[in-house]
Amino acid sequence: MTKYNLPVGPQHPALKEPASFWFKVEGEVIVDVDIRLGYNHRGIEKACESRNYIQCLYLLERICGICSHAHTTAFAQGVEEILGLEIPARAKYIRVIIAELERIHSHLLWLGVAGHEIGFDTLFMYAWRDRETVLDILELISGNRVNYAMNTIGGVRRDIDQAKREQILGMLDPLAERVKFYTDLVTSEPTCLARLENVAPVPADKAVALGTVGPTARASGIKVDVRRDDPYAAYAEIPFEVITSERGDLLGRAIVRLGEIGESVKIIKYALQNLPEGPLTVKAPRKVAAGEAVSRVEAPRGEDIHYVRADGSDHPERVKVRAPTLANLFAVGESMKGAYVADIPIVIASIDPCFSCTDRMIELVQSRTGTSSVMTWEELREYGIRWYGHGHRS
Amino acid sequence: MLEKLVKRSQVSSPWLVHFNSGACNACDIEVVDTLTPRFDLERFGVLLKATPRHADILVCTGPVTRQTKDRLIRIYRQMPAPRFVVAVGSCACTGGVFHGCYCVYGGVDAVIPVDAYIPGCPARPDAIIDGVVKLLAKLRGDAPPCAAKNSREAI
Numbered sequence: 001m002t003k004y005n006l007p008v009g010p011q012h013p014a015l016k017e018p019a020s021f022w023f024k025v026e027g028e029v030i031v032d033v034d035i036r037l038g039y040n041h042r043g044i045e046k047a048c049e050s051r052n053y054i055q056c057l058y059l060l061e062r063i064c065g066i067c068s069h070a071h072t073t074a075f076a077q078g079v080e081e082i083l084g085l086e087i088p089a090r091a092k093y094i095r096v097i098i099a100e101l102e103r104i105h106s107h108l109l110w111l112g113v114a115g116h117e118i119g120f121d122t123l124f125m126y127a128w129r130d131r132e133t134v135l136d137i138l139e140l141i142s143g144n145r146v147n148y149a150m151n152t153i154g155g156v157r158r159d160i161d162q163a164k165r166e167q168i169l170g171m172l173d174p175l176a177e178r179v180k181f182y183t184d185l186v187t188s189e190p191t192c193l194a195r196l197e198n199v200a201p202v203p204a205d206k207a208v209a210l211g212t213v214g215p216t217a218r219a220s221g222i223k224v225d226v227r228r229d230d231p232y233a234a235y236a237e238i239p240f241e242v243i244t245s246e247r248g249d250l251l252g253r254a255i256v257r258l259g260e261i262g263e264s265v266k267i268i269k270y271a272l273q274n275l276p277e278g279p280l281t282v283k284a285p286r287k288v289a290a291g292e293a294v295s296r297v298e299a300p301r302g303e304d305i306h307y308v309r310a311d312g313s314d315h316p317e318r319v320k321v322r323a324p325t326l327a328n329l330f331a332v333g334e335s336m337k338g339a340y341v342a343d344i345p346i347v348i349a350s351i352d353p354c355f356s357c358t359d360r361m362i363e364l365v366q367s368r369t370g371t372s373s374v375m376t377w378e379e380l381r382e383y384g385i386r387w388y389g390h391g392h393r394s
Numbered sequence: 395m396l397e398k399l400v401k402r403s404q405v406s407s408p409w410l411v412h413f414n415s416g417a418c419n420a421c422d423i424e425v426v427d428t429l430t431p432r433f434d435l436e437r438f439g440v441l442l443k444a445t446p447r448h449a450d451i452l453v454c455t456g457p458v459t460r461q462t463k464d465r466l467i468r469i470y471r472q473m474p475a476p477r478f479v480v481a482v483g484s485c486a487c488t489g490g491v492f493h494g495c496y497c498v499y500g501g502v503d504a505v506i507p508v509d510a511y512i513p514g515c516p517a518r519p520d521a522i523i524d525g526v527v528k529l530l531a532k533l534r535g536d537a538p539p540c541a542a543k544n545s546r547e548a549i
Binding site for chain 2: 043044046047058062063064066068109112124128146147
């Protein structure tokens with residue numbers, strides 16, 4: 001059979017690590033995948049070296065607009081570790097509340113995008129409508145819907161008072177109801193099952209070998225979670241379950257993410273009801289003594305690692321960030337082998353790389369004749385929906 | 395005659411194409427948010443299209459990085475004239491927090507002419523809707539034309 005090269009990308013500008021996927025396809029089946037990284041590089045790590053620690057926080061917040069709080073928490077924790085600061089208990093709880101709200105907003109966003117990629121636009125609209133509740137809560141607390149700027153070195157910048165606390169608790173219950181509805185929907189709706197069940201599975205041993213993190217690893221039955229394994233902020237004091245699934249396929253990832261929303265709601269409720277009294281910040285010096293620290297945070301997509309080295313001045317000597325998508329991309333590449341061209345959008349979307357709605361070009365090059373045709377991401381998505389609509393693979 | 399028809403259809407149902415030239419995702423999700431039930435930009439006849447060849451308005455988010463510069467120009471050239479560019483977010487307006495980074499050229503207007511600027515980090519969906527509606531008013535001729543109008547043919 002003729003082999004085709006199918007480049008997807010090279011631009012995937014939604015993340016810190018935009019990726020390009022080169023698929024080698026035989027008919028409809030993908031036989032090999034090559035992943036290329038490094039597009040859309042802004043030079044944030046270098047820019048950090050010429051800014052002071054407080055300015056760095058705002059810059060690092062903009063690595064990714066979806067897990068902005070995870071990045072600033074990781075950086076602030078690193079700097080606090082070098083300084084030997086212990087932040088107040090109330091600040092720890094507020095960090096947890098914001099982090100979990102961010103997780104809910106990220107997972108609902110993912111559910112919507114996944115719905116869109118499989119041609120289930122009603123799910124997309126429903127999920128994004130309910131996501132507005134979370135954004136309202138975040139706006140209530142921080143004053144901004146995205147990029148909350150809550151963290152500072154030595155604590156948090158805004159408080160949650162009694163009135164806000166009650167208002168937030170009232171908004172969470174309807175949300176938990178909706179999440180139950182989505183869990184039923186995803187596990188029983190034939191459209192979802194046809195596109196998610198047994199597609200591109202990653203078995204547990206492969207998930208470990210490929211270094212997956214976060215929901216992608218947990219969907220393969222691996223119980224890794226920085227919140228439990230290496231508790232930071234107030235996670236050591238808050239009871240919660242690590243949601244896993246033995247399935248390993250795309251349905252497993254959806255079940256894990258939806259389960260995590262339920263857990264996040266419980267964590268936020270517990271944290272709000274047990275919010276300790278006290279100050280929000282401890283005073284942090286402007287200059288940081290020489291030293292280095294590695295800080296880990298469970299971002300919505302998995303383990304986010306920040307390395308900070310200080311040289312005694314008011315700006316860091318080196319900042320290094322390893323965002324979770326980089327760790328998960330290789331599992332996508334492996335699990336793609338043997339999958340169908342029609343599955344490309346949903347399999348790539350399944351690790352939540354925010355491939356949402358930018359126009360991307362796909363070039364179909366027939367290797368023998370050298371002829372090529374150009375497809376956009378949207379056309380590929382429609383192709384996938386049509387292909388399944390015609391009853392292939394049933 | 396034909397120009398009048400084109401203008402009328404553009405004003406009553408502008409088609410958008412969204413391009414991320416290096417944004418952090420925040421403005422992108424807010425752009426998509428405007429299409430979802432809470433804000434529903436579609437009630438103004440606005441449709442998000444997948445390809446620049448169908449679009450009247452290019453919605454750009456993020457600073458322009460070295461890697462995306464050529465692509466942005468290519469996408470702009472693929473759009474049929476008359477075409478309009480909206481820069482969403484502080485980064486797209488001026489380069490924002492990434493101003494001065496070695497891999498960033500600056501705002502979208504460093505590469506292609508821009509017709510409307512919507513500041514904010516990220517720009518709120520309300521602000522994006524307001525910006526698009528103001529641009530439509532400008533197209534209709536209700537507002538004085540901005541400086542970028544004549545430079546549109548520059549590229």
